[in-house]
Amino acid sequence: MTPLATRLFNVREGEMPLVVAGLALFFLLFAGYFMLRPVRETMGVAGGVENLQWLFTGTFVVTLIALPLFGWLASKVRRRRILPWTYGFLASNLLVFAGLFAWQPDNLWSARAFYIWLSMFNLLSISLAWxxxxxxxxxxxxxxxxxxxxxxxxxxxxxxPLLGTMLVGVIGHAGLVLLATACLLGSVLAAGYLQGYRDRHPLPADIEMPRSRPLGGNPFAGASEVLRTPYLLGIAVFVVxxxxxxxxxxxxxxRLVAAHFTSRTEQTQVFGLIDSLVQFLSILTQVFITxxxxxKLGxxxxxxxVPLLMVVGFLLLxxxxxxxLFVLVMVVRRVGEYALVRPGREMLYTVVLPEQKYKAKNFTDTVVYRGGDALSGWVKRGLDLLGDHPALAMxxxxxxxLVWALTGAWLGxxxxxxE
Known part of the structure; x- marks a missing residue:
């Protein structure tokens, strides 16, 4: 590493293999997911924007079912095996959806099932990578x-999303699902290299709690850890x-996209272009600022x-x-979440026990997050039914x-x- 690169990227000697493998893990995971995210949004719109709160509720229920299964796996297998086993199972699910989309591409129930499943998949897989x-x-x-x-x-x-936008008209939704499956399996290989790097350069914590040892405990330990630990409970409130x-x-x-674009292909392309803009701006912030x-500031x-910026954004709206103005606020919120809030949120877990890093964290990132989604979805729908009062919701x-910002300050x- 040259001195300039060290100053720009904060990478020290000997860490480049770790950085490259970590970048590959996240690149492949997110490329696959964001290839499918516009497909998910299209499937959600297909069932009617007025029914989105039901999809959010369905996602919450499916997450409640999936988390104990993940907790059981995390309790029984070695820590280094949790990710490949979980991702392997999720890849098999993607293959099923690829078959359904190829067989009946316009089936509404397949669309709804995919929306719910991918909403659970993205939180579980991304949380596990972190x-x-x-x-x-x-x-x-x-x-x-x-x-x-x-x-x-x-x-x-x-x-x-760029690949999805270019290829959806050629290979269809089923083809995008297969391509995303290949990306997910590639991220498993990158995670394996990361584990090998840490085996060669162990941390003191690895001596106290070797990664070759299962975490133990019960499948519901994550929920109990969050409820009895104020620090973890604060993170849960922040996530809600x-x-x-x-x-x-x-x-x-x-609502806006459904009102302006009618075909599924056009909707997928629009969602993809929005995602591309957000991710481009996020890269610049993450690499050079975060x-x-x-x-320097903690x-x-x-x-x-970001919460403070959102206070200003909602008041302006x-x-x-x-x-x-709505597009500007939406882009700022998403760029800020990816570039600042998400890395900061994940840093909170570097000072907790291994079991809390996997079980409590995944409980918060899945059940708590989707529970907040479902609750706020019904609140938003209720406000819409009260009449044409958009200012009230803002x-x-x-x-x-504002409460979100205060919670973040306490957690910091x-x-x-x-430490």
Whole structure:
């Protein structure tokens, strides 16, 4: 590494293999997911925007069923085997959906099932990848490298929707699902290399709790850990508030796209272009800004900046609810989440026990997140039914974002105490 590269990327001597493998893990995972995300949005619109809250509720129920199965797996197998076994099972599910889309491409129930399944898949698979990184990197390395590694996620998030937009008219939705399956399996290989790197360069924590040993415990340990630990409970509250802000804006996006574009192919292309813009801006922030902010100002700045911007954004939308301003607020929210909030949120787990990094974290990232989605989805739908009062929803969103910022500030202080 040259001195310039070291200053720009915060990478130290001997860490380049770790960085490359981590970038590959996130690039492949996110390229596959974001290739399918526009497909999911199209499937959601196909069932009617007025029914989205039912899909959110279905996702929450499916997540409640899936998490104990993941908890059982995490309790029984070695930590290094949790990711490949989980991703292998998810890849087999994708193959089933590819067959369904090839057989009956316009089946509404297949579309709804895919929407619900992919909404569960993205949280579980992404949360698990971050769990592995939080397990394999020290707290000091996480502050320097999590932003850079998240850049691999955004690069995959940029390439994925671009590929989807270009290829959906050629290979169809079934073909995109098969291509995404190959990306998911490639991320398993990258995670295996990461485990091998840590075997050659062990951390002190690996001596206390070897990764060759199963975590033990019961499948519901994650929920009990969150409920009895104030620090983990604070993270759960932060995630609920994040999900609520995201859902309010998501419903408006779906409504606008459904009103302006009618065919499934056009809707997939529009969602893909929006994702591409968000990911491009996220890459610049993650690679050049996130790591420096975390190292110099701490994790708290990553958790507070975006919520405060959302307070301002919601208030502006309440006063001037125009389409251009809505797109700007949506892009800022998503770029900020990927580039600042997500790396900061994952850094919070570098100071907890291994069982909490996998079980408690995945409980929060899946059940708690989707529960917040479902609840806020019904709240938003209820506000819509009250009549044409968009300003009311925006004022409520501003209040939620303010509480979100205060929670992030508290978590940043608590993380510093645990270092």
């Amino acid at each position: 769990s592995v990184l939080a397990d394999l990197l020290s707290n000091e390395q996480a502050k320097r490298l999590f932003g850079l590694l998240a850049g691999g996620a955004s690069l995959g998030g940029l390439v994925g 508030l994040l999900a609520s802000v995201s859902t309010f804006l998501y419903f408006e996006q779906a 790591g420096h902010l975390a190292r 994790v708290g700045i990553l958790l507070v900046a 309440a006063v001037a609810p125009v389409f251009v 004022f409520i969103g501003a209040g939620i974002a 202080r608590e993380q510093r105490k645990r």
